[in-house]
Amino acid sequence: MSDPNFVQTLYFTFAEPPRPLVLKSGVSLGPVTVAYELYGELNAARSNAILIFHAFTGDAHAASYHEGDAKPGWWADMIGPGKAFDTDKYCVICSNVLGSCKGTTGSGSINPATGKPYGLTFPVITIEDMVDVQKALLDHLGIKKLLSCAGGSMGGMQAMTWAVRYPECVHSAIVIAACHRHTAQQIAFHEVGRQAVVADPDWKDGNYYGQPVPARGLAVARMLGHITYMSWVSMEQKFGRKLLDKEKLGYDFSKDFEVQNYLEYRGQSFVERFDANSYLYLTKAMDYFDLAGGRKLSEAFKGIKADLLVISFTSDWLYPSSQSQEMVRALKANDVDVTYVEMESDYGHDAFLVEFEDQTRAISSYLAKVGRERSLP
Amino acid sequence: MIRLDYEIIAGIIEPGARVLDLGCGDGELLSLLKQKKNCHATGIEISPQQIYRCMERGVSVAQGNIDSDMDVYEDKRFDYVILNESLQQIMNIEKVLTDALRVGKKVIVGIPNFCNIRARAQIFFMGQVPVTESLPYKWYNTPNLRFLSLKDFRDFCVEKRIVVEKNPCLCNGRQVRYFTNLLADSGIFVLRRN
The missing domain is CATH 1.10.1740.110 (Rna Polymerase Sigma Factor; Chain: A)
Known part of the structure; x- marks a missing residue:
């Protein structure tokens, strides 16, 4: 029995030959190992799961402490007992993305075919591929439908992708300081x-x-x-x-x-x-990320069944509010139940890692509503 | 205690209707329509602080501008579009009302009456811009951009060929039926296109 005050990173390996993961590029990759962490208990109906996505350089260690560490996970102010993602109510999952270097298979991993690190022989991956790996993890955990999924920046791109790519598998998605496509800048x-x-x-x-x-x-x-x-x-x-x-x-x-x-x-x-x-x-x-892919954005959002919460920050000039507003308009055009708030902050794009008070207020009431209306008894 | 204007508006709207509340504030009306009338209710609100309150009430509201944010909706998307106590704060009234009458089968407008008897008396006897319960602001801090009477709005509707289906008027939390432009401190208009 592990100490409940600490969390351990877990690992799951899939896509072993002869059934590799087929990437968006068409290239096959396998096996794939996913590093992930769990906080809170999955209920009997498996209806209280929330998937958290980290940003660019983050990892699976979103909350709580690793034994012996002085610093908690990267979103510990948001995830934990009584917090926005309340681990007394929800089972929170966070996994390291495909292509990263924090436990999930990436360019630095050993290629089993050669016994050496992949390096540049690792295939170019996309946000969609990251999401497909997360889907495989959820299948492994026996979770058919997420109460919610949430992330900031590249994490928000994954949340949006989940809503588009697996509409039957998410009751809601929380998209923070993100976009639906990378712009020239x-x-x-x-x-x-x-x-x-x-x-x-x-x-x-x-x-x-x-x-x-x-x-x-x-x-x-x-x-x-x-x-x-x-x-x-x-x-x-x-x-x-x-x-x-x-x-x-x-x-x-x-x-x-x-x-x-x-x-x-x-x-x-x-x-x-x-x-x-x-x-x-x-x-x-991220540069390849473009959910519309040549279509109108409202076309791309047509199949969405989840409720959406979109959050942007006034001083974020990297992923400006205008991009969030574009998503909100396309969601509204599709009759998606969407809540949007532009939070006031001076912290720029980093605000999603800093502005806990407003995010907690918004997200905790949002999750309560989704639980009430969509899933939890 | 439910505010009388909310009660009247909730009484007008059929159960299960699709409703868009423009300038929905803290979401009290939307929440009432959702709970009591099982409406599919959403709103547009400019203040993030108000949106947090809406979220706490469990209503889905998108931060935005009334002036521009109706463009995404196709015609007749909503059964009702509500502009309660927000019309007088809008810059481009004609565009907003045109949009509202396009995306909504009916539009419910609630406005304060700037020419009720107490306001008139203050102007006449005191020679000052009126400050009353329904018009609580001073000239220098009012959010209102438009100062109109119930009669002005009725004339506007005639001119724009907008049909006024109903026009319940209120004074001191009670409905008034006669001399409304003199006695009422606010009025609710149920509008539709001719």
Whole structure:
């Protein structure tokens, strides 16, 4: 019996030969291992399950503590007893996405055919493929229909994809700070990040496993990313023009400003926890994301049966409210039961990881309504 | 205690009707229509704080602008579109009413009467812009953009060839039937296209 105060990451492997996972690209992949965590108990009817999706560089450890860790999971303020995703009522599941480097099969995993890491031989994956892997996990867990599924940023893209791709399998979806397609600007930021990685001589066409990693390139990519996750106001408030351990400007190219140091620190710490090839694969997956795919968005949303909660943040310029509003309009046109709120925040795109009070208020009452009307007794 | 205007509106709307409430505030009316009339009810509201209250009441409301957000709906999508105490705060009234009459089979408008007897008396005897229970704002903090009487709105409907099916009028939480433009502090209009 494990200690109830802690959570353990669990693993599930499927798509073993001769039945590999067929990706959106048409390429087959297998076997696939999924890292996931569970919080709260599944009820007898298996009707209280909520699937949480992490963002770009997140992992399956969304809540509670790993034994011996000082820090809880990445959304612990939202998931737990009495919290927005109340684990006294709901069984919350979070899995690491396909292509990541946090336990689920990705470019850094060993290819069983060669005994070596996949590297760039790993197939290009999409948000839809991530969702298909999650569906396989739910089948394994015996969950036919989710009470809800929720995520921010790339997590929101997965939530939206669930509603479109598996309409019979979700009562509701909560889409936070996300979009239905990546725009030119979003692709452009990712492209600069990828270029920084591949320009690093240590990248070696992705064959750096067991050798020095492309640390400088990946750090620069993360620095750029971080700028897009903050807002003008949050950067001004956090750093302004504050100098770094200096009385006056140095008139050289050492670091003068605190913001420089912060970005450097963020870049460095990212290198320690994330794989450069996974960075390439996941940014690509987001860039390929386009639910309408040439159709009108309202066409793409035609089959949706879930209720939707869409949340955006006023200062998020990476995934601006206008994109959420576009989704809301297309949902309304399809008669989907949709709730939309643009939360006031200065934290930019990061707001979904910071603004707990408003999100808790909205999500807890939303889940209560969905439970009342759609599923729970 | 249910507010009389809500009670009257709920009395007009048939059970199970599809309803869109424009400027639904904290969602009290929507929740009433959902619970008592089993309506398929949704709303548009501009304030996020009000939307949290709507969510706590269990009604689905999308944050947005009344002026632009009806475009997505096809004709006659709703049995009723409600504009209760919101019309006087709208910039582009003609567009909003046209849209409402397009997406709704009927439109219910509730407006305060800026020319009821107490308001008239304040203007006449005190020489000041009226502040009454139904018009509680001062000139400098009023959210109202439009100042109209029940008669003004009836004239508007005639001019625009909008049929007024019913027009219950209220004063001090009671219905009034005569000299409504003088006595009533607010009026409810059930409208449809000719």
